Structures are given as C-alpha cells and as structure tokens.
Amino acid sequence: MKKTFMIAVLAVMLVPHYADGQTRFGIGVRGGIVADYDNPEFSLPHKLDIDQLTVVGGHVQFGGFPTFTLELAVESRTHTEKMTFLGAKTSAEVQDLMIAANLKYLFRIPVITPYIGGGIASHNLNYEYNSAVEWPNPEGAIHIPDDGSRFGVHGIAGVALGFAASPIELFIEGRIGRIEGDEESAKYKAVYGGVTLRLL
Known part of the structure; x- marks a missing residue:
C-alpha cells in the first residue's frame, strides 16, 4: 500500500515536470484534398465520378x-461534379462533415517533429443528385446512398515544423481512412497542410 502511494505521488510530481516546455494547448486551421475516394455504395452515370x-x-x-498529443478536429469535405449531355445537365455532390x-x-527532435498516429471520426454525409436525363440504370448501376452519420477510422503520418521563440507551428500530414457503409466501406487517402497557434 505504501509503495503504491509513493508511486502515485511520484507520478503527480513528474507530470508537470515533463509538461514544461511542451505545447499544452493550441488551435489551428487546415486544408487539403481527399484523393482516391472510393465509395462502392455511391455510383453515378458514365463520365460523372x-x-x-x-x-x-x-x-x-x-x-x-513528452510524446503524445490529443487533437480534436472538425473538417468540411465537399465536391460537386457536373456534366452536360445534349443540352441536359446532370450534377452530383458529396458533403462530409467530419468530427x-x-x-x-511525436518523435521530438530540434525544429522538426515527425509523428504517427490514428483516430476515430463521425462522418455526417449528405449526397445530392440531380439530372434532366433519365439515364439507363441496369442492375442498379446508379446508386445514391441515404444521408446519415457513419463511423470512420484513420491512420496518420506527418511532420510539424516549429521554433522555440515562435508560437506558430506548421504541419503537413497524410492520412489513410475507412468509412463504414451499409454493406461496404468507403476508403480514401488524404493530404493536409495547416498551421497551429500554440497558446500555452
């Protein structure tokens, strides 16, 4: 019992010590692209993808x-695709609000900090499809999923660039993720860049 108490006291004393000099709180913005977005449950007419x-x-x-950072992020992911066939317009849009x-x-070295990690997410998906043409739809070739919230997981690898005298930290990272569907999961790759303002 005494030994357990001493370990607990030591842990409380060490945590603030290790925390000194590290970013305790920061806010930032990011932007990028989701590439290779592959959703088997979302299929559109020919030449519209x-x-x-x-x-x-x-x-x-x-x-x-010393080596870990917890991050909470909100991202808006959108894309609209349009085409015109014999004067008739067809459009499709995907909106993904990810939390x-x-x-x-973190692999802490001077100036540059490589990192790896992972996360979980709620993907609030909205699909829109409008067409003035009644496209042939053999065996459900055109399928628009229902709107809704989906669970996702992803892996992360990136590098951050910061300086001790500046509260600004730049970063670039890649991500590979999966979003659950009714029957099949969507897969994607993403590249981000952004800036974090270290407040504490």
Whole structure:
C-alpha cells in the first residue's frame, strides 16, 4: 500500500515536470484534398465520378505530454461534379462533415517533429443528385446512398515544423481512412497542410 502511494505521488510530481516546455494547448486551421475516394455504395452515370474532395477545417490540440498529443478536429469535405449531355445537365455532390479525435505519437527532435498516429471520426454525409436525363440504370448501376452519420477510422503520418521563440507551428500530414457503409466501406487517402497557434 505504501509503495503504491509513493508511486502515485511520484507520478503527480513528474507530470508537470515533463509538461514544461511542451505545447499544452493550441488551435489551428487546415486544408487539403481527399484523393482516391472510393465509395462502392455511391455510383453515378458514365463520365460523372467523384473521387476527390476539397477539405477545410480547424482543430484544437491538447499537449503537455513528452510524446503524445490529443487533437480534436472538425473538417468540411465537399465536391460537386457536373456534366452536360445534349443540352441536359446532370450534377452530383458529396458533403462530409467530419468530427474526429486523433492521438499522435511525436518523435521530438530540434525544429522538426515527425509523428504517427490514428483516430476515430463521425462522418455526417449528405449526397445530392440531380439530372434532366433519365439515364439507363441496369442492375442498379446508379446508386445514391441515404444521408446519415457513419463511423470512420484513420491512420496518420506527418511532420510539424516549429521554433522555440515562435508560437506558430506548421504541419503537413497524410492520412489513410475507412468509412463504414451499409454493406461496404468507403476508403480514401488524404493530404493536409495547416498551421497551429500554440497558446500555452
């Protein structure tokens, strides 16, 4: 019992010590693209395909640990595709409002900080499809999923660039993710860039 108490006291004393000099709280913005977006449950007419999404968003980071950072992020991912056939217009749009919690493991070296990690997310998906043409639809070749919230997981790898005298930290990262569907999961790859303002 005494030994357990001493370990607990030591842990309480060490955590603030390790936290000194580390980013404890930061906010930032990000942007990028989702590439290779592959959703087997979302199929469109010939020559109308959505495989990329534009990303804008923001994040909050909670640090204070030697090698880990917890990040909460909100991202808007959208893309609209249009085409005209014999004067008739057809359009499709995907909107994905993603709310994510990420845990990043930091390899701290001077100036540059590589990191890897992963996260879970809620993807609030909205699909729109409008066509003035009644396209042939053999065996359900055209399929628009229902709107709704889907669970997702993703892996992260990136690098951050910061300086001790500046509260600004730049980062670029890649991501591979999966979003659950009714029967099949959607897969994607993404590239981000952004800036974090370290407040504490």
